[in-house]
Amino acid sequence: MNTAVHVDHVTKRYGEVVAVDGVSLDVANGEIFGFIGPDGAGKTTLFRMLVTLLVPDAGTATVLGDDVVRDMWKLRRRVGYMPGRFSLYPDLSVAENLDFFASVFGTTVKKEYDRIAPIYTQIEPFNDRRAGALSGGMKQKLALCCALVHKPDILFLDEPTTGVDAVSRREFWDLLGRLKGEALTIVVSTPYMDEADRCDRVALMQGGKVLAIDTPSALTASFDRPLVAVTTAKRYEALKVLREIVPAESAYPFGESLHVVGASGGSVEQLASDLSSRLSAKGIDDAKVEPANPTIEDLFIARMSAAT
Amino acid sequence: MSDLAIEAKDLTRTFGSFMAVDHITFDVKPGEVFGFLGANGAGKTTAIRILTGLLRPSSGSAKVAGFDVATQSESIKQVIGYMSQKFSLYDDLTVRENIELYGGIYEIPKDKLEERVERILDRLSLGHAGGESVRSIPLGWKQKLALSVALLHEPKVVFLDEPTGGVDPIVRRQFWELIYEAAHGGTTVLVTTHYMDEAEYCDRISIMVSGKIAAYGSPTELKRDAGVKSVDELFVRLARAS
Numbered sequence: 001m002n003t004a005v006h007v008d009h010v011t012k013r014y015g016e017v018v019a020v021d022g023v024s025l026d027v028a029n030g031e032i033f034g035f036i037g038p039d040g041a042g043k044t045t046l047f048r049m050l051v052t053l054l055v056p057d058a059g060t061a062t063v064l065g066d067d068v069v070r071d072m073w074k075l076r077r078r079v080g081y082m083p084g085r086f087s088l089y090p091d092l093s094v095a096e097n098l099d100f101f102a103s104v105f106g107t108t109v110k111k112e113y114d115r116i117a118p119i120y121t122q123i124e125p126f127n128d129r130r131a132g133a134l135s136g137g138m139k140q141k142l143a144l145c146c147a148l149v150h151k152p153d154i155l156f157l158d159e160p161t162t163g164v165d166a167v168s169r170r171e172f173w174d175l176l177g178r179l180k181g182e183a184l185t186i187v188v189s190t191p192y193m194d195e196a197d198r199c200d201r202v203a204l205m206q207g208g209k210v211l212a213i214d215t216p217s218a219l220t221a222s223f224d225r226p227l228v229a230v231t232t233a234k235r236y237e238a239l240k241v242l243r244e245i246v247p248a249e250s251a252y253p254f255g256e257s258l259h260v261v262g263a264s265g266g267s268v269e270q271l272a273s274d275l276s277s278r279l280s281a282k283g284i285d286d287a288k289v290e291p292a293n294p295t296i297e298d299l300f301i302a303r304m305s306a307a308t
Numbered sequence: 309m310s311d312l313a314i315e316a317k318d319l320t321r322t323f324g325s326f327m328a329v330d331h332i333t334f335d336v337k338p339g340e341v342f343g344f345l346g347a348n349g350a351g352k353t354t355a356i357r358i359l360t361g362l363l364r365p366s367s368g369s370a371k372v373a374g375f376d377v378a379t380q381s382e383s384i385k386q387v388i389g390y391m392s393q394k395f396s397l398y399d400d401l402t403v404r405e406n407i408e409l410y411g412g413i414y415e416i417p418k419d420k421l422e423e424r425v426e427r428i429l430d431r432l433s434l435g436h437a438g439g440e441s442v443r444s445i446p447l448g449w450k451q452k453l454a455l456s457v458a459l460l461h462e463p464k465v466v467f468l469d470e471p472t473g474g475v476d477p478i479v480r481r482q483f484w485e486l487i488y489e490a491a492h493g494g495t496t497v498l499v500t501t502h503y504m505d506e507a508e509y510c511d512r513i514s515i516m517v518s519g520k521i522a523a524y525g526s527p528t529e530l531k532r533d534a535g536v537k538s539v540d541e542l543f544v545r546l547a548r549a550s
Binding site: 037038039040041135136137162163164165166167168169170191192193194206235236237239249252253254255256297300301304305 | 470485
C-alpha cells in the first residue's frame with residue numbers, strides 16, 4: 001500500500017469552536033509532508049487525532065492502514081509523536097529520558113542505537129545533563145530521539161522548530177532529510193512559511209481548513225495573478241499611496257520591498273508601469289517596480305483573502 | 309545630549325566568568341526600525357535587559373533616549389515601551405480595561421487617555437470588541453493590541469521581543485505596518501525575531517554571535533558585502549563560524 005495517512009472529512013469541535021473542519025487528504029509512504037499554518041489553524045488538533053490521542057467528532061482517518069479509533073492500540077506502537085510543547089522529564093537526564101521511552105515500548109537504547117545514532121551522537125556527550133537544562137536545539141534533538149527509539153514507521157512532529165533560532169532550525173531539517181530515506185514517513189507542522197521548501201508536499205492550513213495541498217513548487221506556480229515588488233526608501237508613504245490604488249489585501253510589506261498583487265488576467269508589465277507612474281505622481285520618485293516571483297507566503301495570503 | 313535613540317559603547321555584561329555581552333558598540337537613529345538578531349544564547353536578551361534599565365552593565369556604557377542605562381534607569385523606563393510574545397496583556401481584563409490600565413501606570417491624563425483609547429480601537433477596527441475580555445479575541449488582534457498598548461504613552465523607543473510568533477501571514481504584515489507607522493511618527497523600534505525574512509523589513513540590523521556583534525548594517529549592504537542572497541544565509545554562516 002502506498003498511502004501512509006488517509007484523512008476523510010475529519011472534524012473536531014471544542015464547544016463552539018470548530019478546530020478541524022472537514023479535512024480530507026492523503027500522505028504517501030516515505031514522504032516528508034508539511035502542515036503549514038499559523039496558531040489556531042488546527043494543526044495540533046489534527047495531529048492529536050492521527051496519533052490516537054483525540055477522537056474525531058466526524059469523519060474517519062487511517063494511519064498505515066490502521067483506523068485511528070478502532071485500531072488505536074495497534075497503531076500506537078507504530079507511530080512516533082513529538083508534541084509541540086517540550087514533554088520530556090526535565091528532572092531526568094538525557095540518558096534516563098531515552099531509557100524510559102525505550103522501556104515503555106519494550107526495547108533498549110542499545111538495540112535501537114543504529115536508528116537513532118544520526119541524532120543521538122550529537123547529544124550523547126551530554127548524557128548526564130538534566131533534560132531541563134538543555135538548550136532549545138538540544139531539547140529538540142532529544143525529543144526526536146525519544147520519538148524514534150521504538151522504531152516507528154511514521155513520525156508526527158508538531159512544530160518542532162517553533163521558537164528555535166535559524167541555525168538550529170536548519171540543522172533540524174537536515175536531520176529529517178537524512179532520516180527520510182529509511183522507509184520512514186515524516187509528517188511535520190510549522191508556522192514558518194519558508195520551511196515549506198524542505199517538504200516533498202505541503203498542506204496550507206487556516207481556520208481548521210486546508211487552503212491548498214501540493215508540492216511547494218506547484219503551489220507557487222499556481223499563483224495566477226500578476227505580482228510586482230516595489231522598492232523605495234519611502235516604504236511607509238509608498239504603502240499609503242498603494243492603498244488608494246489597489247484593495248488593502250493586495251499591497252503588503254514583503255522583506256525589503258512591498259508586494260502588490262494585480263487583478264487576475266492583467267499583465268505584470270501593465271501593473272508595473274501603472275504603479276510606477278502613480279507613485280511618482282505622488283512624490284515617491286525613487287520607487288523601483290519590478291515583476292516578482294511569488295512565494296508560499298504570497299500564495300497563502302491570496303488563498304486566505306479569497307476564503308474570507 | 310546625544311541625538312541618537314540608542315548608543316552603546318563597549319557594552320559588556322559578565323555572569324561569573326561567562327561573558328554574556330562582550331564589548332558591543334552600535335547605535336540606532338531616531339525613527340529607525342532596527343532588527344536585533346542572534347541565535348538562542350547569543351546575548352540578545354541580556355543586552356535588551358541592560359538597554360531597558362533592568363540590568364546594570366559590567367563595563368562600557370549605553371544611552372537610551374539620552375539617558376544613561378547605569379545611572380538613569382528610572383528615567384529610561386518612562387520613555388520606552390516594551391512588548392514580548394510571552395507577556396503582554398491581561399487575559400481577564402477587557403480590551404478597553406487593558407489599555408486603561410497601562411494608561412494609569414504611565415499616568416496619562418484622563419482626557420488624553422480617553423482619546424487614545426478610541427484612536428487605538430478605531431485603528432485596529434476593534435471598536436465592537438472594547439468590552440470583550442482579551443482572552444476571547446483572536447491571537448492576531450491580541451498581538452496588534454499589545455503593540456498599541458506598548459506605544460500608548462508615546463515612548464521614544466519601543467522594544468519588541470519576538471512580537472510576531474505564531475500569527476498568520478496577513479496579521480504579520482498588518483503588524484509590520486503598525487511598526488512602520490510608529491517609526492514614521494518618530495518612535496524608534498528595536499525588534500528581535502526568529503523569522504529571518506523579517507530581518508529584511510528593518511532599516512538596519514545587527515547579528516550577535518557569542519556575545520559580540522558579528523554583522524551590523526542595512527540588510528542590502530550586508531547581503532551585498534557577504535555575497536549572499538538572504539539574511540538567513542548570512543546568519544547561518546556567521547553562527548556556524550563561531
